[in-house]
Amino acid sequence: MHTMHAQAAALAGMLAAATGSEPRSEETDRGIRVEADLPDQLSPTTRTAILTALAKADRYGHARTDSSDTVWAELFNRGAEQ
Template identity: 40%
Template sequence: MRSRVEGIAARLSRALKTPVRRAEGPNGIRLEADLPPDLTETERKVTLAAISDADSFGHERTRRGDLVWAFINSEDVS
């Protein structure tokens, strides 16, 4: 459901104090947020709780830094 996507995005944004990027595709919606280098234990726990509500989720290390992502399948988005 779209409210599920919005809920995950809102929780990520609050926990990480950063904008959440959103990409919609034919299979679902992917949310991404940059991880601050000074992530606290509380922020880490809230972030993990938020992304664990997605159908799949993960962590990537890029040249710009670390990010987390959450993917919600299209059949769960209305």
């Protein structure tokens, strides 16, 4: 059985391999949030790898600013759910 931390590490590794950037992780009261900056150009292979990684999360999304694009994924702490 995988723990939330092991799942977050695997997710971060998948995003690092897909994006070429170092993902950032933050533990919250709900679980773990992983964020990764996207490269300027996404090939179809890269896009598929990113979507495959995000599909492992409980919740995910995309944030765009004038200077960057970032994907984020959250893994929930099942022990904290009520």
